[in-house]
Amino acid sequence: SRLSERLSKTRSTFTYQLDTLFLGKREIDNELLDDLEEILITADLGVATTQELLEHARRKVKRKELTDPAALKDTLKEKIKAFILDAVANDELRMPDKGPFVIMVIGVNGVGKTTTIGKIAHKFQQSGQSVMLVAADTFRAAAVSQLQIWGERNNVPVVAHQEGADPSSVVFDALGTAVSQNIDVVLVDTAGRLHTQANLMEELKKIKRVMGKKLAGSPHEILLVIDATTGQNGISQARLFDDAVTITGMALTKLDGTSKGGIVANICREIKVPIRFIGIGEQMDDLRDFNADEFTEALFQ
Numbered sequence: 001s002r003l004s005e006r007l008s009k010t011r012s013t014f015t016y017q018l019d020t021l022f023l024g025k026r027e028i029d030n031e032l033l034d035d036l037e038e039i040l041i042t043a044d045l046g047v048a049t050t051q052e053l054l055e056h057a058r059r060k061v062k063r064k065e066l067t068d069p070a071a072l073k074d075t076l077k078e079k080i081k082a083f084i085l086d087a088v089a090n091d092e093l094r095m096p097d098k099g100p101f102v103i104m105v106i107g108v109n110g111v112g113k114t115t116t117i118g119k120i121a122h123k124f125q126q127s128g129q130s131v132m133l134v135a136a137d138t139f140r141a142a143a144v145s146q147l148q149i150w151g152e153r154n155n156v157p158v159v160a161h162q163e164g165a166d167p168s169s170v171v172f173d174a175l176g177t178a179v180s181q182n183i184d185v186v187l188v189d190t191a192g193r194l195h196t197q198a199n200l201m202e203e204l205k206k207i208k209r210v211m212g213k214k215l216a217g218s219p220h221e222i223l224l225v226i227d228a229t230t231g232q233n234g235i236s237q238a239r240l241f242d243d244a245v246t247i248t249g250m251a252l253t254k255l256d257g258t259s260k261g262g263i264v265a266n267i268c269r270e271i272k273v274p275i276r277f278i279g280i281g282e283q284m285d286d287l288r289d290f291n292a293d294e295f296t297e298a299l300f301q
C-alpha cells in the first residue's frame with residue numbers, strides 16, 4: 001500500500017533489524033531479548049514502552065506460550081497495536097449536530113502545523129464541507145502569510161487581523177463570521193512560540209476560553225501537532241500542552257521522514273490521547289486518517 005511505502009524508512013530499519021535478529025534463531029534467550037531491546041529503543045519506542053513489551057514477551061516465554069523467535073514478532077505487533085488501540089478507544093472525531101465544527105490546532109513552530117491545517121482543510125473540502133481558516137498566530141507575519149497561501153491553494157477564506165493583534169479577538173470575530181456564513185469546519189492556527197513558554201500556554205488557554213464564550217461547546221477538538229522525527233521531545237511537548245489546555249487529539253507529522261515509527265506506539269502509551277491524522281509527505285493529500293490496524297500492519301510488513 002502507499003502507506004507502507006511512505007513508512008519505508010521505518011520499515012527498512014525496524015522490520016529489517018527484527019527479521020535479521022530472528023533469522024536462524026531457535027530459541028528466545030536473554031541475548032536475543034537484549035538485542036531486541038536495543039532495536040525497540042532505536043525505533044523510538046522509548047524506555048518504558050520497551051520494558052513493557054519485553055516484560056510481556058518474557059512472561060509468555062516463561063509460561064511456554066512463546067518459544068519460536070519468529071512468533072515473537074507477532075507478539076510485539078499485537079502488543080504495539082494494543083497500546084495504540086487503548087489510546088484511540090471509543091473516541092472518534094465527532095462533529096457537532098449543528099453549527100461549525102471548530103478545531104483549535106496547537107504545537108510548537110516547525111512541527112508542520114500550518115501544512116497539516118492545509119491538508120485537513122483539503123480533506124474536509126473533498127468530503128463536501130465548507131472550511132474557514134483562522135490566523136490566530138498574530139505574532140509572526142510569516143505564519144499569517146503561510147496560512148493565506150494554504151487558503152488560496154484550497155480556495156477557502158482565511159480570517160486574519162494585522163500583525164500583533166490579540167489572537168482571541170481574531171478567533172472571536174472568526175467564529176461570528178463562521179456561524180453567520182454557515183461554515184462547516186473552522187481550523188484555527190495558533191502561535192507555536194512566544195517570549196516564554198508560560199506566555200504561550202496562557203495565550204492558548206485564553207483563546208480556548210474565548211471560543212467557548214463565543215460558541216458554546218467549542219473548540220470541539222484541540223489538536224496537537226507533533227513532529228514524529230523529534231522522538232521523546234514530542235512526548236514532552238504533548239505533556240506540556242495537555243497540562244495547559246487538555247488536548248483531545250494528535251496529528252503526527254513527517255512519518256515519511258523518520259526510521260522511528262515506533263514513536264506512534266510510544267506516544268499512545270504515554271499520552272493516551274487518540275492520534276487523528278498522520279502526515280506522510282509535504283503535499284496536500286499526504287495526510288491519512290489514523291487507523292491502528294492499518295498502521296501496525298504497515299509498520300511490520
Ligand code: GDP
Nearest residue numbers: 109110111112113114115253254279280281282
Ligand atoms: P509550522 O511552523 O508548525 O506551521 O510548520 P510548517 O507547516 O511550516 O511545516 C514545516 C516544514 O515541515 C515544512 O517544510 C513542511 O513542508 C514540512 N512538513 C510538514 N508536514 C510534513 C510531513 O508529513 N512530511 C514531510 N516530509 N514534511 C512535512
